[in-house]
Amino acid sequence: MMYSGEGIVLRRKVLREDDFLVTLLTKEYGKLSLAVRSGAKIKSKLSPPLANAHRIEFAAVKGQEIDTLTFSAILERFGPLEASLEQRLRALQLVEAVDRLVGDHVADRQIYDHLSEALRVLGQTSDAVRAGKFLAHRFLWVLLHRLGTGPEVRFCVNCRKVASLSSFSVAKGGMLCASCHGMDAGAISVPPRLIPFFQLEKERDDSIASGDLALFSRIVYEWVALHLSRPLNSFSFTDTYVSRG
Ligand SMILES: [Zn+2]
Incomplete structure (x- = not known):
């Protein structure tokens, strides 16, 4: 089965010999990885659009373990x-x-x-x-x-007051107000x-x-x-x- 869409190139990884795996964040299917057969060969037409964090259009065919890229073209070079x-x-x-x-x-x-x-x-x-x-x-x-x-940034994670936020506590999971600053000795003043x-x-x-x-x-x-x-x-x-x- 074939499918197509658009995506942003996140990563390339060698699979075996001339094949590599490209990971895309696609608009339609979320993040997915596709095999690029013979992609490392100089004559590969599939490979150049995948060289950087480009926005591309692509087509792929479903495989048993991994889907295979069959087409790629640059839509935007950013x-x-x-x-x-x-x-x-x-x-x-x-x-x-x-x-x-x-x-x-x-x-x-x-x-x-x-x-x-x-x-x-x-x-x-x-x-x-x-x-x-x-x-x-x-x-x-x-x-x-x-x-x-994300951590809590709208109010104090300890007393829930919105006013006078004064530090960030990684341990407590968000902002602390001036009165609660002492709750975490490791809190970072902001x-x-x-x-x-x-x-x-x-x-x-x-x-x-x-x-x-x-x-x-x-x-x-x-x-x-x-x-x-x-x-x-x-x-x-x-x-x-x-x-x-
Ligand atoms: Zn507080």
Whole structure:
């Protein structure tokens, strides 16, 4: 049986000899992996669209164990992602986050659009160091909330008060207010100006100071790490590389 759709390329992995496996986040079927037969051969027409985090159209045929890709073509390259190493690394963060956090075969149009839009914005940004860092971590934060694994950010996890939130507690699972700050000795102080970023009210990085961006990124990543058995390689690598560069 044949089927077709559109998807965003998340990952490639060698299967055997010239065959590889491509993992896509598809609009219609959620995340799925397809075998690309002879895809590693130079003459393969299937392979080039799968080289980066492109949005592609594809066709596949059902197999006993694994489905096989029979057609692929690029629909969108997401701007000049191929031009800048920083942007490619940031794109890698977005797709790795989806690959690791999203389960197979669960179609979710909001997550699909969230990833497309983030890649599009990333392709248009000229400042992959700062804007890119904010974008990647905000993307993760939104993704976690969408997947139902986000922490409580609207009120204090201890007393449920909405006012004077002052720290984030990984152990308690969200924000603590000034009165409850002492509940967790490991709680990380969050300045009031940064709270709206955690509550997803601010979409752009325009008004975030670099120290605040570092704090935002650290808290997002600490929360993500809780949900994963091993770290996101692209996050450990990129922030080391980009901050040194
Ligand atoms: Zn409280």
